[in-house]
Amino acid sequence: xxxxxxxxxxxxxxxxxxxxxxxxxxxxxxxxxxxxxxxxxxxxxxxxxxxxxxxxxxxxxxxxxxxxxxxxxxxxxxxxxxxxxxxxxxxxxxxxxxxxxxxxxxxxxxxxxxxxxxxxxxxxxxxxxxxxxxxxxxxxxxxxxxxxxxxxxxxxxxxxxxxxxxxxxxxxxxxxxxxxxxxxxxxxxxxxxxxxxxxxxxxxxxxxxxxxxxxxxxxxxxxxxxxxxxxxxxxxxxxxxxx
Amino acid sequence: xxxxxxxxxxxxxxxxxxxxxxxxxxxxxxxxxxxxxxxxxxxxxxxxxxxxxxxxxxxxxxxxxxxxxxxxxxxxxxxxxxxxxxxxxxxxxxxxxxxxxxxxxxxxxxxxxxxxxxxxxxxxxxxxxxxxxxxxxxxxxxxxxxxxxxxxxxxxxxxxxxxxxxxxxxxxxxxxxxxxxxxxxxxxxxxxxxxxxxxxxxxxxxxxxxxxxxxxxxxxxxxxxxxxxxxxxxxxxxxxxxxxxxxxxxxxxxxxxxxxxxxxxxxxxxxxxxxxxxxxxxxxxxxxxxxxxxxxxxxxxxxxxxx
Numbered sequence: 001x002x003x004x005x006x007x008x009x010x011x012x013x014x015x016x017x018x019x020x021x022x023x024x025x026x027x028x029x030x031x032x033x034x035x036x037x038x039x040x041x042x043x044x045x046x047x048x049x050x051x052x053x054x055x056x057x058x059x060x061x062x063x064x065x066x067x068x069x070x071x072x073x074x075x076x077x078x079x080x081x082x083x084x085x086x087x088x089x090x091x092x093x094x095x096x097x098x099x100x101x102x103x104x105x106x107x108x109x110x111x112x113x114x115x116x117x118x119x120x121x122x123x124x125x126x127x128x129x130x131x132x133x134x135x136x137x138x139x140x141x142x143x144x145x146x147x148x149x150x151x152x153x154x155x156x157x158x159x160x161x162x163x164x165x166x167x168x169x170x171x172x173x174x175x176x177x178x179x180x181x182x183x184x185x186x187x188x189x190x191x192x193x194x195x196x197x198x199x200x201x202x203x204x205x206x207x208x209x210x211x212x213x214x215x216x217x218x219x220x221x222x223x224x225x226x227x228x229x230x231x232x233x234x235x236x237x238x239x240x241x242x243x
Numbered sequence: 244x245x246x247x248x249x250x251x252x253x254x255x256x257x258x259x260x261x262x263x264x265x266x267x268x269x270x271x272x273x274x275x276x277x278x279x280x281x282x283x284x285x286x287x288x289x290x291x292x293x294x295x296x297x298x299x300x301x302x303x304x305x306x307x308x309x310x311x312x313x314x315x316x317x318x319x320x321x322x323x324x325x326x327x328x329x330x331x332x333x334x335x336x337x338x339x340x341x342x343x344x345x346x347x348x349x350x351x352x353x354x355x356x357x358x359x360x361x362x363x364x365x366x367x368x369x370x371x372x373x374x375x376x377x378x379x380x381x382x383x384x385x386x387x388x389x390x391x392x393x394x395x396x397x398x399x400x401x402x403x404x405x406x407x408x409x410x411x412x413x414x415x416x417x418x419x420x421x422x423x424x425x426x427x428x429x430x431x432x433x434x435x436x437x438x439x440x441x442x443x444x445x446x447x448x449x450x451x452x453x454x455x456x457x458x459x460x461x462x463x464x465x466x467x468x469x470x471x472x473x474x475x476x477x478x479x480x481x482x483x484x485x486x487x488x489x490x491x492x493x494x495x496x497x498x499x500x501x502x503x504x505x506x507x508x509x510x511x512x513x514x515x516x517x518x519x520x521x522x523x524x525x526x527x528x529x530x531x532x533x534x535x536x537x538x539x540x541x542x543x544x545x546x547x548x549x550x
Binding site: 042 | 413
């Protein structure tokens with residue numbers, strides 16, 4: 001069994017589900033809403049390893065012993081329903097996040113992407129951290145301001161050195177070491193794979209934007225990229241990775 | 244230059260400041276209660292971080308800061324911020340400053356005790372237990388479930404069972420008694436963590452800069468931090484000589500978790516086996532130092548000064 005774990009609204013997940021099943025992958029797609037309503041959770045941890053067994057309300061069961069791999073696009077635990085109110089609701093949310101982090105980490109086989117404490121679908125970094133990591137990976141980067149907004153004056157007109165980074169105009173998707181995306185960004189592919197390796201992400205979206213000279217440079221990155229533009233070659237690769 | 248972040252009267256921060264002063268090493272303090280007098284302006288350019296931190300009249304070049312010891316409290320709980328409505332400009336400014344400071348400590352090239360990212364594993368005890376087990380220390384059998392029958396079965400298998408929070412919130416350890424079973428149905432709304440009880444005595448280990456400072460804790464309480472409340476008498480602490488192999492494993496675990504400083508909770512059973520309950524990435528080490536005289540603050544100060 002292979003898992004596709006996703007938020008309820010995730011067009012890339014639907015595209016992945018259909019594409020991978022069409023390629024013969026034995027795929028169970030499970031949304032965060034379905035996980036939240038699961039009838040039974042059983043997660044054990046010990047010196048010899050960890051396991052999880054989930055019984056969903058629709059009758060499906062997911063024992064970790066049968067899981068051979070997963071695509072993990074869960075961003076967060078949905079808000080808890082039921083008789084929980086006030087401070088208890090915030091407490092329950094933290095408990096559930098801690099729990100989901102642990103059972104996700106207990107799933108065997110390749111997982112794209114592995115959870116991290118601050119984000120269920122891979123490393124979460126702020127702008128400065130992404131920029132620093134991207135620069136170290138060899139990607140061209142623009143300057144990035146690091147400061148409390150109340151203290152930093154707005155940039156003067158025409159002062160490109162002080163301007164905040166532009167939003168991305170092009171995206172590359174790094175998947176299992178391969179790069180998919182716009183041909184004009186091909187020279188940045190090695191830097192993008194190095195960045196994905198550095199942050200431990202098998203799936204990474206790298207946003208690029210033109211600098212003052214018109215050349216593309218790093219703008220942002222995400223461990224939850226839109227995969228659809230990468231098309232059939234990406235589906236073929238992921239089907240092989242999960243085989 | 245070393246930067247200390249937090250409330251200066253808080254014991255761990257105060258002890259480290261005292262030791263840095265004794266070493267004659269220059270340091271500055273980000274006094275969290277005075278955040279409104281502070282500012283941070285910096286930039287990441289060509290892979291380098293530059294800028295300055297303004298602490299009232301004092302200006303510190305970010306490039307000159309070689310080490311940071313951070314004990315920051317949740318800035319949303321600061322007295323002049325807590326309770327303000329959403330979108331309040333004062334609160335937003337406080338949040339922005341703390342976000343900038345946190346962002347800088349994550350990317351600055353010096354030594355940070357500890358950075359936020361590696362501290363994250365402590366936010367989920369069973370997740371951290373999986374990391375601990377992979378690095379050569381035994382962890383107690385743990386069950387997280389929303390199924391009351393599974394809890395009863397777990398209790399039949401293990402005899403004495405404790406329960407505690409999964410996250411770091413409301414983290415008090417309690418034993419599961421027969422009386423508790425009457426409200427077991429409530430776990431259906433939110434899974435709860437149960438754990439086998441391990442007999443033995445507690446050892447708290449602090450690792451920093453390659454040094455290991457351990458103390459034994461004698462108490463009848465299930466959770467010795469709450470010994471007075473649970474059994475009526477306080478825990479008794481004394482320095483403890485950890486055997487070389489166990490000390491090495493504690494140092495390796497600290498390193499593997501990406502921590503500069505750790506507070507490791509062990510229990511040694513009758514067979515001499517070490518069980519690890521938790522690795523605290525922001526330990527309130529002063530409690531142990533006050534009771535045992537272990538020079539933990541000095542080790543932290545030396546580690547920072549050597550950055």
